[in-house]
Amino acid sequence: METPPKAGELGTSSSPPSPTTPAVPDSFEEKKANIEKEATSVSTAQPHDQDQDQEEGxxxxxxxxxxxxxNVTRYLQTLLAFLVMGVSDASLGALLPYIEEYYNINYTIVACMFLSPFAGYTLSAFMISKIHMRFGQVGIAVIAPTCKIIAYVITCVHPPFPVVPIFFVLTGLGNGLEDGAWNAWVGNMENANELMGILHGAYGLGGAIGPLISTAMVTKGGLHWYTWYYVM
Structure with a gap:
């Protein structure tokens, strides 16, 4: 009968583990800690990979x-819209003395007409998103000029003065809708800086020629101030 090997001899369980043998965790807590560490390293690596994929898209x-x-036709139409916008905004100030004389009111009262386009612009800021989402760019292109045409038609018949500032709110509303919509459209195009410069140059051109033509019609042509809005 063979005697069992003594402690320390080859093949016994008391020999130290080989360096190449993976260490076995001593407890359940150590296993859990290792699993959590691996999960943390994987989760932190995923956002970096996603960001890298997005950057390389x-x-x-x-x-x-x-x-x-x-597109060429649309852009030319936006230039025309800004030209008319500049003419409308600038000609009002040039016609104020003649409006004051026609209605026999003082300058403080007639200057209240400057508040009407401001009120219309403010109103357009709250309406443009809903109009654009509901009717699209076509809705803006139809509603904005319609508002201005209504205001100009009412002004042409030269109603009592309190009516004129009320309907001039529509000019500010129409200008504000066009201003916001067409700036956003052109601003998202290629070479947006150059196109926006030309667009606002059209507004400046309208602001330059509007007072010249409107005052010439009154002073040189002998026409009433409201005849200018037949042109508009």
């Missing part, structure tokens, strides 16, 4: 103003 293709004949 393709850049969005910007719309060009001359990519099609439709």
């Amino acid at each position: 393709p850049e969005p293709v910007l719309e060009r103003w001359n990519s099609s004949s439709i």
Whole structure:
């Protein structure tokens, strides 16, 4: 009968583990800690990979103003809209002395007409998003000029003075809708800085020629102030 090997001899359980043998956790808590550590390292690596994928994604293709004949027509229409906007805003101040004389009121009262476009612009800030989401750019292109046409038609018939500032709110509303919508559209196009400069240059051109033409009609042509709004 063979005697069992003594402690320390080859093959006994008391020999130290080989350096290449993975260490076995001594307790359940140590296993749990290792699992949590691995899960944490994986979760912290995922956002970095997602951000890297997003950074390496393709850049969005910007719309060009001359990519099609439709876009060219639309951009030219925005230039016309800003030209009319500048004419409308600038001519009002030039006509104030003649409006004051026609209605026989003082300058303080007639200057209240400057508040009407301001009120319309403020109103457009609260309405433009809803109109754009409901009717799109076509809705803006129809509603804004319609508001201004209504105001100009009422002004042409030269009603009592309190009526004129009330309906001039519609001019500010129409200008504000066009201003916000067309600036946003052109601002998202390729070469937006150059296109926006031309767009606002059209407004400046309207602001320059509006007072010249309106005052010439009154002073040189001998027409009443409200005949200017037949032109508008």
